[in-house]
Amino acid sequence: MTWEKRWSLALGLTVGMLTGGMTISHAQMELHLTLPLGLERESLVLPEDNLLTRDKVELGKLLFFDKRLSANNTIACASCHMPALAFTDGQPVSTGIHRQQGGRSAPAAINRAFSSAQFWDGRAATLEDQSVGPFVSPVEHGFANHDELVAKVKGIAGYHPLFEQAFGPGGITVELIGKAIASFQRTLLSGNSAYDQFGVGGNEMALSAKAQNGFRVFVGKGQCLRCHFGFNFTDERFHNLGVDWDMDHIDVGRFAVTKNPKDLGAFKTPTLREIARTAPYMHDGRLATLRQVVDFYDQGGTPNPYLDPVIKPLNLSNQEKEDLVEFLHALNGEGWEVLPPATFPK
Ligand code: HEC
Ligand code: HEC
Numbered sequence: 001m002t003w004e005k006r007w008s009l010a011l012g013l014t015v016g017m018l019t020g021g022m023t024i025s026h027a028q029m030e031l032h033l034t035l036p037l038g039l040e041r042e043s044l045v046l047p048e049d050n051l052l053t054r055d056k057v058e059l060g061k062l063l064f065f066d067k068r069l070s071a072n073n074t075i076a077c078a079s080c081h082m083p084a085l086a087f088t089d090g091q092p093v094s095t096g097i098h099r100q101q102g103g104r105s106a107p108a109a110i111n112r113a114f115s116s117a118q119f120w121d122g123r124a125a126t127l128e129d130q131s132v133g134p135f136v137s138p139v140e141h142g143f144a145n146h147d148e149l150v151a152k153v154k155g156i157a158g159y160h161p162l163f164e165q166a167f168g169p170g171g172i173t174v175e176l177i178g179k180a181i182a183s184f185q186r187t188l189l190s191g192n193s194a195y196d197q198f199g200v201g202g203n204e205m206a207l208s209a210k211a212q213n214g215f216r217v218f219v220g221k222g223q224c225l226r227c228h229f230g231f232n233f234t235d236e237r238f239h240n241l242g243v244d245w246d247m248d249h250i251d252v253g254r255f256a257v258t259k260n261p262k263d264l265g266a267f268k269t270p271t272l273r274e275i276a277r278t279a280p281y282m283h284d285g286r287l288a289t290l291r292q293v294v295d296f297y298d299q300g301g302t303p304n305p306y307l308d309p310v311i312k313p314l315n316l317s318n319q320e321k322e323d324l325v326e327f328l329h330a331l332n333g334e335g336w337e338v339l340p341p342a343t344f345p346k
Pocket of ligand 2: 107281
């Protein structure tokens with residue numbers, strides 16, 4: 001038995017004694033996330049009213065993959081956030097219920113444990129809020145309201161004991177569905193990439209010379225670090241790069257949340273971890289390859305009145321562009337590979 005396990009068991013016993021014989025199981029105790037190399041524990045956003053436990057994570061995983069949680073039993077979260085594609089869907093914009101398409105690209109739902117604001121425009125302030133949003137989107141899970149969702153989950157008898165185990169008695173509510181799915185999502189991590197092995201792990205061999213040059217471009221001439229900084233390669237802020245400003249109809253982005261004209265066409269800086277696995281790119285999925293992304297930055301985005309002042313033509317050489325792309329490939333890591341559940345509650 002490891003020291004940690006022995007300690008947990010001892011704690012379990014103590015809790016049992018203090019509460020007059022009522023014991024809690026290992027699975028109900030706080031789960032200590034094992035972080036892959038390169039991720040920072042102090043940056044985890046773990047809300048006090050949703051202690052991370054094994055039971056919640058297991059329940060959240062079932063809910064994430066269960067297609068019955070849609071108006072016509074065809075769509076699960078995993079339909080658009082597929083484990084095989086680092087939890088994105090490989091499409092420019094996602095296809096939901098009745099094969100309807102939304103206007104935005106599905107982000108890789110990894111390292112969400114390190115962010116507060118979720119979605120391209122940050123409209124969900126917590127991962128708990130985010131986790132119930134898609135159910136009532138007419139182009140995603142297609143429920144008219146959250147009551148319909150709750151009624152459907154309640155109709156599956158096998159879910160009742162799982163909710164009780166995870167949250168205690170009190171029944172199934174939309175709040176608890178959100179807490180369970182958020183808990184599962186917090187376990188989808190990406191770290192221990194070649195970049196981490198090189199930088200944090202000190203393994204000189206982990207990054208090729210090309211990728212090391214690319215890192216220099218990323219930090220220097222490319223100015224990428226101005227927004228994609230820190231261990232998760234994001235400032236968690238919103239910027240206008242002019243991505244769709246060559247169109248008749250632009251997506252207003254962050255403006256829809258703040259109503260501040262300064263936020264017109266601004267979107268959240270996404271993490272760049274797993275980026276080589278999550279094409280196509282940008283909020284509308286218009287760029288098919290990382291080379292196209294680099295070319296887009298090189299030209300200085302698409303000029304518009306709200307363009308972020310940092311975005312300017314870069315005059316990168318072909319070699320610098322190639323090296324930058326090589327560096328981005330070195331951000332593929334591990335920690336998000338989970339298998340879909342083999343069976344679902346009946
Ligand atoms: C029909 C496809 C589809 C389905 C189903 C779907 N999503 Fe998404 N997801 C998207 C798209 C598209 C976005 C971006 C929307 C936006 O930002 O406005 C997104 C955004 C997200 C984000 C935000 C990531 C970030 O970086 O901010 C998370 C997390 C997420 N989804 C998790 C879920 C969960 C949990 C479910 C199930 C309850 C779900 N999704 C169902 C397509 C889908
Ligand atoms: C001013 C801030 C800023 C700078 C500088 C910046 N980015 Fe970004 N990056 C963003 C934002 C914001 C988005 C999303 C924009 C959108 O979809 O409208 C983004 C998107 C991306 C994407 C696509 C991510 C995805 O999941 O679709 C990649 C790849 C990327 N940036 C790489 C880079 C590289 C490489 C550089 C340097 C050449 C760079 N960025 C410089 C803010 C920035």
